Amino acid sequence: MDSGMDSTPVPDAPATGDYGRARVVTLSPHDATLWLPAALEIYVIAMGYPRGTERHRGPMWREHLGRDGYAAFGAVVPLPTAQGPLDHLVGVAYGYRGDRDQWWNQQLRMGLRQRGHRSADIDRVSADYFELTELHVHPSAQGHRIGGRLLAALLTDRPEPRVLLSTPEVEGERNRAWRLYRSFGFTDVLRDFRFSGDPRPFAVLGRPLPLEPLLLPGSRTSGPSPGTGR
Numbered sequence: 001m002d003s004g005m006d007s008t009p010v011p012d013a014p015a016t017g018d019y020g021r022a023r024v025v026t027l028s029p030h031d032a033t034l035w036l037p038a039a040l041e042i043y044v045i046a047m048g049y050p051r052g053t054e055r056h057r058g059p060m061w062r063e064h065l066g067r068d069g070y071a072a073f074g075a076v077v078p079l080p081t082a083q084g085p086l087d088h089l090v091g092v093a094y095g096y097r098g099d100r101d102q103w104w105n106q107q108l109r110m111g112l113r114q115r116g117h118r119s120a121d122i123d124r125v126s127a128d129y130f131e132l133t134e135l136h137v138h139p140s141a142q143g144h145r146i147g148g149r150l151l152a153a154l155l156t157d158r159p160e161p162r163v164l165l166s167t168p169e170v171e172g173e174r175n176r177a178w179r180l181y182r183s184f185g186f187t188d189v190l191r192d193f194r195f196s197g198d199p200r201p202f203a204v205l206g207r208p209l210p211l212e213p214l215l216l217p218g219s220r221t222s223g224p225s226p227g228t229g230r
Contacts, residue, residue, distance in 0.1 A: 069097030
C-alpha cells in the first residue's frame, strides 16, 4: 500500500454492511502505523475491552512493527463520502517470527515446563515458528469470512515450519475465533494457561506450515488506500 492515507478521525462501521466487497490488503510497517488508531479500536471492540485500553496497547503494537518477519494485513470496504469512496478498515491481522527473547515465547516455555513437557519437546515447539499475534474483525463485519481471508493471507508463503497463537478459552470452544482456528487445522499445544498479569485462561494452538492448497487465499490485493476507518 502506498502512504496516501487520510488521518481523519476513525468513523463508525459502515451502515451499508456491504462486507462482501471487503478487500484484503497488505500493510507495510509504515501503513500499519497510519492505520494504528483504527486497528486498535477494532481490537478493543472485538475483545470487549474497556475504552482506554488502546492507549496502553498502542506502544506495544508499534514496537512489534520492527520485529523480525513482521507481516500485517487489513480488510477494507469502500465507504462512500462526498469526496468519493474511502477505504474503511474492518479487520486486521499481524504477526512476526517468534524468538526466545520475547515475553510470549518465555511464557509459553514456562507453561509447557509446568505441564511436565521435556526440554527437547519444548525446544522443538518454541524454537522456530511464526507468532500470529493479533487477528480481529469488527463485530459488525463478522460472519462474512473476513477472518478466514485475513488468516490465510497472513500465513501464506511464511518460511517458518509452524504457526502458534493464543486465544482465550471459551466453554465448548463456541465462538467464531475457535471455529476459525479449528477449520484451519490448529491443534492444542497448551490449554487453560494463565499468562502473567492476566487472570483469564488461554489456549495456545498451533499448526504446521505451509497451508494446504484448499486454505490458500483465492486472491490477495495490495494497493493504494485513500482513507482510514474501522
